[in-house]
Ligand SMILES: [Zn+2]
């Protein structure tokens with residue numbers, strides 16, 4: 001029996017009568033993580049990993065009807081044994097394990113293999129059927145170790161500061177921003193953040209994740225000499241906006257897995273592209289799929305066709321699942337609401 005099927009509202013578990021990351025409002029939702037395309041408003045009931053509660057409430061409202069489980073803690077619902085397991089994607093991100101009638105299914109949500117210190121590392125879960133994302137499901141996507149990317153960012157920041165130029169780094173404000181803050185060398189200069197980033201920093205800090213001290217960029221005057229030595233973390237939506245006028249001479253960069261593609265940096269019109277993704281690369285996806293031991297793999301958002309074909313060639317029963325999940329590396333970031341000027 002299929003423990004998860006695709007319905008117009010989202011991925012649905014028939015025996016459990018709940019949806020996983022539904023894109024239309026439903027009664028019972030199980031949420032893998034708080035990125036906007038996976039966690040939407042309007043559901044009557046939310047179930048999520050406890051580590052993600054702060055972010056979910058910050059983004060969907062303090063008053064949502066939210067029930068949480070610690071990673072690994074089982075919940076029996078209509079005979080379906082459900083539990084969350086770390087996905088290593090962003091704070092609180094989880095894979096959903098479902099067991100019913102001797103069958104085990106795991107829905108991955110979004111995941112990343114390399115541990116980054118800002119969330120619980122990805123944990124492979126054995127199952128019969130694995131539902132995997134495929135955002136970067138093409139053989140060209142192979143990430144460098146993140147330490148190397150952080151070294152590049154540090155080097156760029158150091159060179160800019162020596163030339164009295166502000167360094168403005170664009171990235172998605174939830175997850176990527178905190179990962180960068182956690183990974184860079186904070187001794188190089190002051191770190192300023194956009195108003196969309198700071199409330200999320202606060203939730204990470206409250207969860208015990210170390211982030212270096214940050215200053216709300218809106219409070220710093222253009223004439224302040226510290227601006228020249230600063231690194232500024234801002235969402236892509238701030239690029240080209242009036243918000244940028246506070247910086248005199250600056251160099252800008254963009255951190256995203258898409259920077260792997262020639263042309264993306266140019267299209268974005270930024271000086272530097274840093275290839276840093278919160279998703280598994282091609283070898284990572286294949287490794288994760290193999291670790292589950294699953295014979296059946298359902299592929300969601302990304303390069304679905306290519307990954308399905310590759311898995312079939314490996315002898316697996318692979319199929320595509322059409323979903324309405326977006327791309328949290330760039331596209332969603334670009335339309336992220338501008339909460340620019342004031343902190344809530
Ligand atoms: Zn995501």
Ligand SMILES: [Zn+2]
Nearest residue numbers: 109110325326
């Ligand atoms: Zn996603």
